[in-house]
Amino acid sequence: MTIQVPPVGFVSAGTLEEAARLVSDPAERAVLIAGGTDLVPKLKRRQTAPITLVSLADIEAMHGIAITDDGSCVIGALTTLAEIADSSDVPPVLATAASTVASPQIRNSATIGGNLCVDTRCNYIDMPLTWRQARGHCLKDGGDTCWVAPASNRCWAISSTDLAPVAIALNATVRLVSSRGERVVPAEVLYRSDGIDYLTKTPDEILVDITIPAHTTRNSFQKLRRRGSIDFALLSVACAVDLDTEGTCTSARIVVGGIASAPVSATDAETFLAGKQLTPEVIEEASEIASKPVRAQDNTDTGQRYRKWMISVHVAKALNEAAAERA
Ligand SMILES: Cc1cc2nc3c(=O)[nH]c(=O)nc-3n(C[C@H](O)[C@H](O)[C@H](O)COP(=O)(O)OP(=O)(O)OC[C@H]3O[C@@H](n4cnc5c(N)ncnc54)[C@H](O)[C@@H]3O)c2cc1C
Incomplete structure (x- = not known):
C-alpha cells in the first residue's frame, strides 16, 4: 500500500521577507518546509494537514557556513547535514553528529534548521492514520489520552534531534525572524519539555541561522x-x-x-x-x-x-x- 502526500499548496519563497509574510497569514495554515525529510513522511501519515507548504530552499541567504572576525561559526539554516558533515569550518563534534543522522540520501536533503526544529517522536504517533484510528488517537493526535502514560495530562513524545544537544553543549545561539521582527536566543531556550508544544518559537518564526562561538573546549x-x-x-x-x-x-x-x-x-x-x-x-x-x-x-x-x-x-x-x- 502506498500512502500519498495529500493535496497541499506549495510556494517557494524567494526571500526571507516573503517567507515570513506567507507564514504569518493564519488563513493559509502554512507550514515551513526545508529538506522535507521529516515533514513529508508526516504528511503521508496524516499527522499534519497544512493548506500551504512554504519552501525555504530558494532563499540563498540561508545557505552556507561562514566564520566571523571573532571566530564564531555561523551556519545558515538551509545548510544540509551532508555539507556540515564534510565541513572543516564547523566544530568537529557538530560534523560528527551530522554524519550520524539517517542515511547519505537523507543527509543530502536534510538541513540543520529542519533538524533543530524536527518534531518529537513516539511509538503511538509515528504510525499510519488507519493504525491510529483503530488504536485511538493520542494527545498529540487530537485525542484525550497519552497512551504512554494514560494518567498523565501531558504528551511525552521524545525530542529526536541529534544536533540540538551539540548546539546546546557548544553554547550556540539561533536567530529567529518573523514579520514582527528578529530575536536571538540560546539554543537551549528553543526547547520546551512538552511533546506537543516542543519549541518556544512561534509557528511564524523562521530559524534563519545558528551561531557557534569560537570554542576551546x-x-x-x-x-x-x-x-x-x-x-x-x-x-x-x-x-x-x-x-x-x-x-x-x-x-x-x-x-x-x-x-x-x-x-x-x-x-x-x-x-x-x-x-x-x-x-x-x-x-x-x-x-x-x-x-x-x-x-x-x-x-x-x-x-x-x-x-x-x-x-x-x-x-x-x-x-x-x-x-x-x-x-
Ligand atoms: C529514516 C529517517 C531517519 C532519521 N534519522 C534521524 C537521526 O538519526 N537523527 C536526527 O536528528 N534526525 C533524524 N531524522 C529526522 C530528519 O530527517 C532530520 O532531523 C532532518 O535534519 C530534518 O531536516 P529537514 O530539512 O528535512 O526538515 P523538514 O522535514 O523540512 O522540517 C522539519 C520541521 O522543521 C520545520 N522547519 C524546517 N526548517 C525550518 C526553519 N528554518 N525554521 C523554522 N522551522 C523549520 C518544519 O516546518 C518541520 O516542522 C530521520 C528521518 C528519517 C526519515
Missing part, C-alpha cells in the same frame, strides 16, 4: 541506536569540557538527547565535575549523577531501564573521549 558526541545507520537515536550525548593546564575541569556541559521531550542538560553532573581532574572514578560518578534524574518513558525502541542505564554508559564514553582529545 574538548568535545564528544555519542549516539546509541539499534543499527549503526538510518535509525534515530535511542539516546545521544554531547559534552564540552574545559581543562586547565593541570588537567582540572574548569567547566563542563553535558546534554542528553532522545530521552525526553527536550534535550536534557545534566546540570548536577556538570557542577560535580567543576574543579576536579577527569579520573576514571570521577567520570564514573559524574555519569551516574547524569542519569539519576532522568525518567525514561516506554515510547520508543528498547526498554526504559535499559535506556536509563545507557545514559551513564554513554556519558562516561563522552567524558573519556573529551578528556583524551587534544585541546
